[in-house]
Amino acid sequence: MKEYQKIKGTQDFFGDAILKLRYIENIASSTIKHFGFQEIQTPIFENTDVFIKNVGEESDVVSKEMYTFKDKSDRSITLRPEGTAAVARSYLENKMYANSLPLTKLFYFGPMFRYERPQTGRYREFHQFGVEVYGESSPMLDCDVILSAYTIFSKLGIQNIKLKINSIGNQMSRNHYSQALKDYFQDHIHEMCTDCQRRLNTNPMRILDCKADKDNPILKNAPKIHDYLTDESKSYFDEVIHYLNQFSIPYEIDLNLVRGLDYYTDTVFEFIIESDDELNGLAMGGGGKYSDMIKSMSDRDIPGIGYAFGVERILAIMDKQNAWKELNKGVDVVIIGLDEESKLCGFHLMQELRTENLTVEMDYKNTSMKSQFKLCDKLHPSYIVIIGEEERKTNIYQVKDTSTKTQIGISRNEILTYLHTQLSIKGGN
Numbered sequence: 001m002k003e004y005q006k007i008k009g010t011q012d013f014f015g016d017a018i019l020k021l022r023y024i025e026n027i028a029s030s031t032i033k034h035f036g037f038q039e040i041q042t043p044i045f046e047n048t049d050v051f052i053k054n055v056g057e058e059s060d061v062v063s064k065e066m067y068t069f070k071d072k073s074d075r076s077i078t079l080r081p082e083g084t085a086a087v088a089r090s091y092l093e094n095k096m097y098a099n100s101l102p103l104t105k106l107f108y109f110g111p112m113f114r115y116e117r118p119q120t121g122r123y124r125e126f127h128q129f130g131v132e133v134y135g136e137s138s139p140m141l142d143c144d145v146i147l148s149a150y151t152i153f154s155k156l157g158i159q160n161i162k163l164k165i166n167s168i169g170n171q172m173s174r175n176h177y178s179q180a181l182k183d184y185f186q187d188h189i190h191e192m193c194t195d196c197q198r199r200l201n202t203n204p205m206r207i208l209d210c211k212a213d214k215d216n217p218i219l220k221n222a223p224k225i226h227d228y229l230t231d232e233s234k235s236y237f238d239e240v241i242h243y244l245n246q247f248s249i250p251y252e253i254d255l256n257l258v259r260g261l262d263y264y265t266d267t268v269f270e271f272i273i274e275s276d277d278e279l280n281g282l283a284m285g286g287g288g289k290y291s292d293m294i295k296s297m298s299d300r301d302i303p304g305i306g307y308a309f310g311v312e313r314i315l316a317i318m319d320k321q322n323a324w325k326e327l328n329k330g331v332d333v334v335i336i337g338l339d340e341e342s343k344l345c346g347f348h349l350m351q352e353l354r355t356e357n358l359t360v361e362m363d364y365k366n367t368s369m370k371s372q373f374k375l376c377d378k379l380h381p382s383y384i385v386i387i388g389e390e391e392r393k394t395n396i397y398q399v400k401d402t403s404t405k406t407q408i409g410i411s412r413n414e415i416l417t418y419l420h421t422q423l424s425i426k427g428g429n
Contacts, residue, residue: 167233
């Protein structure tokens with residue numbers, strides 16, 4: 001028999017793993033809605049140009065990591081490696097800018113694909129949660145977007161969160177900085193990797209993201225973007241910091257932070273773990289402002305800002321910090337039928353309770369009490385309903401509270417009301 005295995009860099013989610021994935025999704029989604037965001041879902045694949053144009057041809061994502069293929073019509077198609085470019089495409093194509101409100105605030109949750117070396121918390125198919133805001137450029141808005149991410153991490157129970165923030169300036173600042181980097185690296189580029197050598201003339205800022213030379217003193221001593229910011233960009237960043245200071249978010253201005261995608265301008269940020277264990281310095285996610293993305297895709301000058309975090313990375317951090325609360329309230333009721341006719345009565349009751357939003361299970365095959373209690377031992381229900389010949393005759397079913405080990409007879413017509421009341425008291429339905 002041929003054995004089938006999942007593709008390297010992918011995962012199966014089941015049991016506790018899928019409960020954890022959905023827990024993060026539910027907390028993040030419910031929290032961001034309080035900030036006025038609405039959900040968007042874009043296709044898993046897009047025309048390749050959507051990512052080349054916006055993520056940047058010289059970025060590692062585009063040049064090395066994208067899953068790109070030709071379809072049967074010879075079109076170049078790419079599995080989405082990130083969410084921002086796809087959401088920007090949707091924003092324009094669906095004319096969301098025509099809305100009378102000044103801002104369009106969107107969030108997404110879904111799988112992304114990058115061909116990179118799998119490692120802890122990093123996979124070739126992974127999940128991202130992200131937000132995008134279009135319509136205004138405002139330091140207060142930047143701060144609010146950062147606050148929303150910090151609030152989500154706090155709601156998830158993650159400890160030792162620290163914000164790293166910087167400004168990479170407007171387009172004029174970036175142009176000046178790119179020239180300064182080109183001049184600086186010109187005399188040292190032969191000592192660096194082939195990717196850096198190629199990027200010197202195409203996009204020297206990408207050299208700063210080099211993984212191969214990240215500890216190279218040449219890279220560490222490169223000019224800093226802060227020295228090339230225009231007065232406008234400096235003033236903008238000062239205001240962002242002013243608003244951040246109004247809140248108790250631990251942060252650090254990191255002049256080396258540039259972020260790895262071409263669409264960023266001005267404010268960039270990421271959240272890390274600051275602790276005394278192996279999690280120290282681990283990035284949870286980040287983002288920034290992108291003033292020119294929509295303009296590069298159309299004739300509309302509409303600024304944006306957003307962020308994303310890898311859900312698998314968050315899941316691993318929460319495992320390490322033991323940050324999980326109760327993932328699933330479990331089964332409300334297991335119904336036990338002691339003979340075939342009683343099992344049929346239980347089958348009817350199970351369907352009735354399910355339509356009233358209770359989670360109910362039963363053993364479909366066995367009629368012995370011992371066998372059916374094995375299912376209860378596995379599912380840990382809040383209540384067990386027992387039906388036998390005597391219960392059918394009197395129409396009084398036995399209901400056992402598994403937490404108190406007490407058992408009482410309840411009229412068949414009153415079971416639904418009784419269970420709803422008791423589960424409500426316990427914090428269930």
